[in-house]
Amino acid sequence: MTSSTQTQSAGTVEESLRALFAGDRALVADPAPIFAEVRAAGPVLRMDDYVVVSRHRDIEAILNDPRARVEYAYADALLAATPPEDRWYAQELLDFFARWLAQSNDAEHDRLRRLVHLAFSPRTVAALAVDVDQILDSLLDDLAIEEHPDVVTDLGYHLPLLVICRILDIPVEDRFAIHEHSIEFMKFIVGAADVKQSHHAMTQLTTLIGDRIESRRGQPTTPLLQQLFDAEADGERLSTDDLVMLTVNLVFGGHDTTTNVVGNGLLALLSHPDQWQLLVSRPDLARAATEELLRFASPVPEIHRTFGTDVEVNGLAFAAGEHLRLLLGSANTDPQVYPDPQTLDITREGLRHLTFGQGPHYCLGQALTRLEITSLLTKTTARFPQMRLAGEPVWKPFYALRGLESLPVDLGLR
């Protein structure tokens, strides 16, 4: 390839990526063609302040490299875009987010993770199956009597929030406020914040959840919350501040991405009626379908890493401090790893994907998400076998946490 071709090709890809990263709804709805372009352009694409990595094997190697550190990649851009008098809002948001489990590194990450990992272990999650089924039955009862049912607004955001509220002993009525503030805070996470609004959402979430947690102190409560109350980290009791921070992190992490799996996944399935009907006739495929939907309809199409020193990983050189955008959605549709990757096929066997990441930061809630989605698929196909799309899906105008605002359906009951 000549250098002029490289330049021209990279320019085109860069423009497409910028529009995708900015949350262009049409591109968010179908990023696959852009992912294919990026993979074809080369293993890495340096553009603006970022290094975009798109191929499965490279991303997997970076995620599994213990030298790779998580970071919030939009900090510089956020501060630069914020008027000086408002920068303290931005700085407090950055300081708050940096303390989340998912954003921490090294010993601090290990300390926080060990406080909660058993609460999300395969054994603990398996024991939640009865609760998840019960919550789903109730939600599907309500959905069945909706005049205009919507599987995102009536189902997708309630399911994971009701589950995480139950795990953390938070009153279920709080889920509406939690959802509202989470949506606003999410704009900060994806780099699209109005800092004052996101700061307000952060304060509201912290106050609401902090008050609820405090009200349970000394009372009979759930195993996870009791465990946190009892927790000692490195010989010291977890501070109240840490406890609230961790709980906010769990509430947010425990619902938003799962909401997106519900919406994205049901849209993918209902857009492929043969696969929906296959699942209706073969409910034993629900677990395999869950994995395929996690791959095909990735709710987290990218995550970020950086290195503290110059490194080489899988033959690729990265300089210290470069901001790596790892396109998980692209990795999950890389034809070097997945045969016919743009085909939704719920019968794929032994499927492995990168939707939950990999390595030291592998998603804490993966077993719970898998349980929730498998149960949801089993119950919705059994109860509404004739379900079909009934209107245009509406995508959130964000890319990095990719999900739907609305997905109207016809339940096929009449």
Next chain:
Amino acid sequence: MAKITYLLTDGSAQSLDVPTGTSVRDAALADGLPGIEGECGGFLNCATCHVYLDEEWVDRLPAAEELEDELLEGTAAERQPTSRLSCQLVVDDSWDGLTVQMPESQY
């Protein structure tokens, strides 16, 4: 190199020649053996690479460290005195003849 035998849940057995320095998890996944998920990549995060050691091997292998011991409390199948996470079982030549049993489930 050591010959490691995996007892699968369907009652069959499969033996692999595992190079020194490779984990019991990695060898099984590379060969496509069913029964080990090993989702997190071998970083003590998921507890889905659980295996049961043959009893005679329990004291011959390095004991589980603290974090592995904690995570074994969260495996889907019941923890036994022979339970280990196979990502932490990094093979050397002296392990020739080791047998591990896959659990009924990793979830």
